[in-house]
Amino acid sequence: MSSSGLQRRRGGGKNTGTSTPKPRTSDSIDNERSDDVPDHKIGYDDRDIEDRKSLKLPLLTLMEEVLLMGLKDKEGYLSFWNDNISYALRGCILLELAFRNKITLVNDPARRRFELSDRLVEVIDTEPTGEVLLDEALKIMKNDESHLSVTNWIDLLSGETWNLMKINYQLKQVRERLAKGLVDKGILRTERKNFFLFDMATHPVADKMSKEYIKNRILNLLNSRNVDLESLANDQFPADTSFKYLRSIALVCGSYAANVLENVLLSLNYDKRDQAFARADELLNDFSEFPFNLSHQSPLGIGMNLGQVVGDEIERCSSHELQLELIAAVLSVFARMDSIL
Template identity: 45%
Template structure:
């Protein structure tokens, strides 16, 4: 799992006046929380309204270098992070859930994923993952599904659950949505297809959404955050791309944002999932990455 990095230079820990801005946005956050179980009805931010990006596409877009058009060669976390995004998407869209009967006090990581609805989502990758969950011989936990969808299994009979070429397929989705383009780059020994950003406005709005969620719109309570934004922060960190969203910040804002990310990472997912208006699948995926 990726770790939080700290900027070099002198840290600025002074509290800004805007750090308490969450109180002004509490009503909006509550309204967002009421709506975000339905993807089609919860697009409260301009990014989703304009492009209807999935959580996987948002995480990948944060990780892609604007001009180069590819993610860091050293990033070995994003593959599993994207699979976690898929499970959260399916959970928020009401397609899967965790077993409940007698399981409320059982650890999230030990509860199995169950099919709630097999209605197609309209997204090829999500529907492929949903098909695997539907056709599995026996229920698996969220952590096991992340590994199976990533192809990280020693059981040859379960290799069929692996989703292949996920990053390339997500990039092609973003090309179709006019966010990225497709180019060929020569790397001496081989040619590689890359996907540079051509709609920087969309990416900047996504970056600003993440920044504002940790700064001016910070509610000081994860349950008052819109669920998709909460998932985006956690899964961007798990995919080692969250730093890309915070890099443009001033030293002062950077320290505040990272402090609040650490607060989220220190939460107990099992305890948080017991509170009202929560999504068990979301917190189970979070538990798989932070524990």
């Protein structure tokens, strides 16, 4: 209760006359209530609210798309020799949270003295996304009192740490949980197969068109002279998807880091496949620095308009620079992974 409200009521009580009190009208009640309301002002940025309302999200997350590229269609499991996908998927979690305006880099001018991957991350929106893994990661990051770097978070979510106080930050059974999420979305189905001495749940592809849609986006970025995602829009990845070009670039880089990109390129001949890998390497180099290298023209003659469409997309989406910087930071971690080096 504010002091101004108290003073008004006390002032009214000082009249000791015998005049009949006036009946309380609705206007007087409203005035009393307004007196009780503290005169606090809360600062906020209108753009934050507008951005969250205007976000157009695809059906599948980046993690689900990368996992789907690694799964064998009929067998329904990943290669047993792939040691990189788990780490890459944790990086994709940070990317997805950044695309959803949930996390950003700490706005400290001194951050530029550090490598992109060593810059600190903070949570800016704790509202649940509806995706179990994203919400679990978001909760872990929010509950940590210290600001940790991009590399630190990917390491911790992967369980790659000697810090016993933070060992519980590891996200468990990420691949299996992503596969079950894809089952719920109708993309995969669940089967049990016998592998010598034990049974294992596998997840063959149930909706092959969904996987083809993703492959087509990747191939458009890696093979076409001019990229055009508008013509590849579908129910799962609509034409008005927020950051559709940056998302697709992140998908290519995530698949490259996870060592599953080759599965997408099997339909190409040897020369085209080699060229596609070279283009993926270019994309990773151009977008793992900040500001993004949008002026680079590929000597391969691929994606000649990419810099222009990404620049237009950034301007159109009114994105925050620190979130774009975070995307570049995650891609810089991918660029140093053993699977690529």
